[in-house]
Amino acid sequence: MRKLLLLLIIIVAGFLGYKYFFKKDAPRREEPKPLAVSKHSAVFNQSLNAILADYYAMTDGFVKWDSVIVNKNAKNLEASLHNLKVEELKKDTTIYQTVIFPWDNCKLATSSIPSTPEWEGKRRALQDISENLRILLITVKYDQGVAYWQECPMAFGEGMSANWLSAKKEIINPYLGSKDPQYGNSMLNCGETKATIDFTAPDTIKVN
Numbered sequence: 651m652r653k654l655l656l657l658l659i660i661i662v663a664g665f666l667g668y669k670y671f672f673k674k675d676a677p678r679r680e681e682p683k684p685l686a687v688s689k690h691s692a693v694f695n696q697s698l699n700a701i702l703a704d705y706y707a708m709t710d711g712f713v714k715w716d717s718v719i720v721n722k723n724a725k726n727l728e729a730s731l732h733n734l735k736v737e738e739l740k741k742d743t744t745i746y747q748t749v750i751f752p753w754d755n756c757k758l759a760t761s762s763i764p765s766t767p768e769w770e771g772k773r774r775a776l777q778d779i780s781e782n783l784r785i786l787l788i789t790v791k792y793d794q795g796v797a798y799w800q801e802c803p804m805a806f807g808e809g810m811s812a813n814w815l816s817a818k819k820e821i822i823n824p825y826l827g828s829k830d831p832q833y834g835n836s837m838l839n840c841g842e843t844k845a846t847i848d849f850t851a852p853d854t855i856k857v858n
Contacts, residue, residue, distance in 0.1 A: 688793050694738045695794050700730040702797070702817070705783060708763075709814055712776060712824035713838070720772060724763035727779075731757045739790065748789045752782035773805070773825055777812040784815060784847070791849040799845040802826060804837075819843060 688695055704727035711719030734753065739746040759778035766772050784799055798816045805812030805825035814824050826837035 689791060690793070691735075691738055694735045697730070697733050697735045698790070698792060699794055701727065701734060701783070702795075702815075704730045705779070705815065706817055709776070709816075709824040712773065713822055713827045715769075715827050715829040717769070717772070721764040724760050728757060728760045731760060745789055749786055752785040752789070755782040756786070770806075773812070776814065776824065777805070780812075780814045784813070787815075787847050792847065793849040793851075796850060797847040798843045799847060800841050801844045802841045804840070813844065815847075 690698075704723050708720055708723035708727055711717070711723055731753065736746065736749060736753065739749055756779050759775045759782070763772050763775050766775065784797075787797055795817065798819055799813060800816050800821060801811050801813045802823050802825045803809070803811050812825055816822070821839045821841045821843070823838055823841050826833055826840060828835040828838050830837060
């Protein structure tokens with residue numbers, strides 16, 4: 651009986667030693683996350699991506715205080731806005747009707763920039779475009795990238811704020827920019843991100 655008990659102890663000890671000192675568990679393979687599928691067609695997404703590309707190029711002109719860049723990209727943006735494939739949105743009447751108003755406002759404000767000689771007037775138009783484009787992105791649940799809704803607290807003077815959209819978290823202020831007559835480039839990074847528009851995946855939806 652003692653010999654049998656001793657044999658069992660030796661077997662158990664041998665198994666435990668093998669498990670903890672010799673056998674290594676195979677590394678766990680992480681299951682790949684499924685790719686997010688856009689709610690919109692490739693054609694619609696391309697048309698909206700073109701709008702954002704022209705908008706960001708225009709805001710870069712504001713940062714540089716370069717009216718040539720601003721006017722050129724405002725014209726490009728106006729053309730991109732007219733080319734937005736809104737017909738696709740008609741399958742959802744509520745979304746389509748909600749989009750039309752900010753879309754028209756964007757086109758109107760953008761068309762005014764090249765013909766507005768005063769820098770102040772161009773900046774006011776930028777504010778209108780930004781606010782309406784934000785509504786458009788949220789309404790269609792733009793899922794091709796993240797947009798940051800940022801704010802300059804003194805865009806039009808002390809306590810007079812204005813907002814813009816950016817593809818980056820970093821604050822690059824298009825209202826005060828790098829050549830402001832009063833502040834120079836000291837206010838280039840003035841501002842803060844007020845919201846994140848992110849519909850890129852179901853588990854990362856953020857609109858705050």
